[in-house]
Amino acid sequence: MSIERHEIEKLATLSRIAINENTITEVSQRLGSVLELVDQLQAVDTSGVAAMSHPLQATQRLREDEVTEINQREAFQAIAPDTEDGLFLVPKVIE
């Protein structure tokens, strides 16, 4: 099984990963080999079986809507690639 070039390009866009033109064939083959493996699932009869998301059927806990964190902006921004006046900087988005 192999994946079409346009599908790889779409996945790369959705994943925000730049794909090198030279490696598309290789990526397609390897993804195809993994999809061949997972396609074994299609043969299983799962009618009436509930999907399982938490092994212990636990549900998410709720908590009071209270502020529990302190402001640590300086500590968090100290490890950021680029900041200014307490803001995270990225290339200009709007002209």
Place this chain on the structure above:
Amino acid sequence: MHNLTIAQLAKGLQSKDFSSVELTQHFLARIAELNPAYNAVITVTAEQALKAAAAADKRLAAGNAPALCGIPILHKDIFCTNGVRTSCGSKMLDNFIPPYSATVVENFEQAGAVVLGKTNMDEFAMGSSNETSFYGPVKNPWAIDCVPGGSSGGSAAAVAARLAPGATATDTGGSIRQPAALCGITGLKPTYGRVSRWGMIAFASSLDQGGPMARTAEDCALLLNCMASYDDKDSTCIDRDVPDYSADLNNSIKGLKIGVPKEYFSDGLHAGTEDAVRSALAELEAQGAELVEISLPNSALSVPAYYVIAPAEASANLSRFDGVKYGYRCEDPKDLNDLYTRTRAEGFGEEVQRRILIGTYCLSAGYYDAYYGKAQQVRQLIQQDFEKAFAQVDVIMGPTCPSPAFKFGSKGDDPVAMYLEDIYTIATNLAGLPGMSVPCGMVESKPVGLQIIGNYFDEARMLNVAHQYQQATDWHDQMPESIQQGAES
């Protein structure tokens, strides 16, 4: 000193045979001398360790210090450590210095354990050989040309090479048990929700679970006593008392029912591995346990179900690495999209990118029901197999992995060949059950692991069985030849 177990070291510290500072210096010296050959430790925190050791010595002198006070350990580089680089084996986080510590790390800190450093691992815990680490592969101390297993290969190799008496690790599809087996040590993946995941960098959140690695089951019990805790900050953590995992170690296993799944002894299992595992089962039978043949009919589906669920969750978890707030950022991005896409293409390695793409595919419009929905249903079937089995037996046993440690590069270019390495371990993650690996023999001068799978929250019983096995055998005491030269204790 490095040949003593944690239990023995703790006694030595309490009775002042040596100090924590001496112990810490000893292990730091071993890391400096031996680690270049193994590449198991990627960050050494000597200064902090000696400071913590001095503090531990004070607590020990004052009396009433906890069991792990002054014991040197290593953390897998997936656990955030405040002020110490936490890379997760990735270029993406090569410069990441967390401003906080994981709950597991804090638990050990409060217990007075001494952190020697951080261990190497497959990038973002995705791998079974440690070959995907940005920092280069870890070498197996038993055979330098072979892999240590993965993803917790650094922790496993470090414990096997006596660079530390114990280490933390994580297991999403076998990442504690498989490297423990390949490196001849003892490792335990607890029940999902037993150990807090807070501050543990997420791979597949419904499968990830932290656990201990050490040379013996007795030591794993001591480490788990400290690691396991209820944590409000992890919403999937289970609010349940943590028992004393050391309390039942000496119980007799007479009458214990051991389920032996026929599917775990099928084609693809190395004959030598099978012999070693069967001998271990015979030993337990001689101790009074009863072997019961069982069936886990959906086992063969665990690998395909896992390779939908794990990449799907990974693709969501890893979307946070975008080069904006922390971690790697590409040079000279020309616009925001270029910043994202080049940062991720340059920051993630090949296997991580592959899993993100697979996960994105399985979650994308038109494919969700056929892949993710279907895999979650199959997961239910796999869990039901275990439920039926545990109605008849107390524990389940079989091999941890199909064969002993393999050579670097031997799995070739096909990712699926590597994925099948975890064929016996993945099902327990999907079901959320605890599993462990215990050394049970040698094949081609390389260790073999016996896997013990327990019912939910039955870690104490698994440790009891493993301890009883280790009382009667000495596989866990074997030492790789490469570290025997000049090894004085």
